Amino acid sequence: MGIGFEELKKRRKKMNIFEIDFPEEKRIEDVKKKQRLSLPDFVFNEFKKKQYGIYGHSGVQICEWTKKAIRNKGVCYKQRFYGIDCHRCMQMSPAIAWCQENCIYCWRPMEFMKKTSFGKKEVDPPENIIRALIPLRRQLLSGFKGNEKINKTLFKEAYEKFPSHWAISLSGEPTLYPYLPEMIKTLKKHPEVKSVFLVTNGQEPKMLEKLWKENALPTQLYLSFEASNKKLFETINKPVYKDAWKRILKSLELVKRLPCRRVIRYTLISGINDKFVGETAKLLRKTRADFIEVKAYMFLGFSRKRLMKENMPTYREVLGFSKKLEKAMPEYRIIDKQRDSRIVLLRYDRSRYENIIKGKKQGKT
Numbered sequence: 001m002g003i004g005f006e007e008l009k010k011r012r013k014k015m016n017i018f019e020i021d022f023p024e025e026k027r028i029e030d031v032k033k034k035q036r037l038s039l040p041d042f043v044f045n046e047f048k049k050k051q052y053g054i055y056g057h058s059g060v061q062i063c064e065w066t067k068k069a070i071r072n073k074g075v076c077y078k079q080r081f082y083g084i085d086c087h088r089c090m091q092m093s094p095a096i097a098w099c100q101e102n103c104i105y106c107w108r109p110m111e112f113m114k115k116t117s118f119g120k121k122e123v124d125p126p127e128n129i130i131r132a133l134i135p136l137r138r139q140l141l142s143g144f145k146g147n148e149k150i151n152k153t154l155f156k157e158a159y160e161k162f163p164s165h166w167a168i169s170l171s172g173e174p175t176l177y178p179y180l181p182e183m184i185k186t187l188k189k190h191p192e193v194k195s196v197f198l199v200t201n202g203q204e205p206k207m208l209e210k211l212w213k214e215n216a217l218p219t220q221l222y223l224s225f226e227a228s229n230k231k232l233f234e235t236i237n238k239p240v241y242k243d244a245w246k247r248i249l250k251s252l253e254l255v256k257r258l259p260c261r262r263v264i265r266y267t268l269i270s271g272i273n274d275k276f277v278g279e280t281a282k283l284l285r286k287t288r289a290d291f292i293e294v295k296a297y298m299f300l301g302f303s304r305k306r307l308m309k310e311n312m313p314t315y316r317e318v319l320g321f322s323k324k325l326e327k328a329m330p331e332y333r334i335i336d337k338q339r340d341s342r343i344v345l346l347r348y349d350r351s352r353y354e355n356i357i358k359g360k361k362q363g364k365t
């Protein structure tokens with residue numbers, strides 16, 4: 001049973017660990033000096049500690065599931081649900097520490113970046129980012145060399161081949177990157193790339209329209225959405241923009257029309273947003289998204305400074321909420337689940353996409 005906001009505030013106050021204080025002027029100074037957007041040293045070091053490969057304002061990290069796959073210890077739910085290659089995944093972001101939201105459930109240290117717009121002059125062109133992250137990813141994988149307990153074939157593919165799956169998510173908000181259409185088009189043209197997933201918080205609907213207009217939509221678009229009303233949204237996602245609620249509603253409306261695979265990811269936080277089935281169903285039905293993922297909030301990373309372990313739902317609670325959602329949305333059906341990721345997948349009956357991504361063609365209009 002999760003704990004509500006009032007109790008959370010009391011406990012947090014007692015623990016006095018909520019506010020994270022970072023020197024503003026040091027950050028601004030860094031950006032001015034270098035013209036090219038990059039991370040101030042103390043932030044750079046934070047990410048390095050977490051095994052990120054950093055190139056300017058972009059970064060890559062080897063996902064725990066990719067490591068598990070190489071050790072034959074299982075694959076991520078996206079391989080199970082959608083057939084992506086977990087061991088050949090490039091988990092990256094072109095906006096590694098910039099976001100217009102400060103979601104309380106986010107495991108990343110989002111508190112220290114307030115910048116929410118990127119000028120074209122201060123960012124790296126997509127081909128430079130792609131070219132720079134490949135060797136950084138290889139470096140991060142090199143620790144597996146000489147390890148007898150790994151699946152050598154999978155490791156060889158992961159290490160030597162161009163990543164076949166690009167997860168543009170990792171950290172920060174990728175739609176802040178002004179060359180995102182060019183980046184996605186470049187990746188989708190690459191013969192080795194089978195799938196490109198983009199995860200967004202929906203705060204840049206204009207970028208979603210741009211991706212559409214420039215025929216640069218990803219294979220699968222994720223919209224993170226976990227608050228069915230404005231008050232809850234402001235409490236959970238702590239947006240920077242004054243018109244943030246309007247922006248997420250605009251993105252939800254766009255989802256209905258975008259000609260690519262569309263997923264709504266609902267992060268379930270016990271005691272916070274697990275009581276809003278009716279309201280959530282009403283909003284999500286309008287999107288006609290192909291898939292809805294109900295995923296447990298995980299008590300990880302920096303989110304432990306904002307939430308309590310009790311806010312992390314069990315798999316049973318995720319399944320219970322998903323069944324109620326399925327009941328409230330007759331045109332959606334639960335089609336799969338993965339216990340260790342505490343996630344349940346619902347599919348829209350009239351979706352033109354099967355859940356498994358067959359080949360490059362799938363997802364093209």
Ligand code: SF4
Nearest residue numbers: 063076078089091167
């Ligand atoms: S698709 Fe996501 S979960 Fe799967 S390996 Fe890549 S980053 Fe990890």
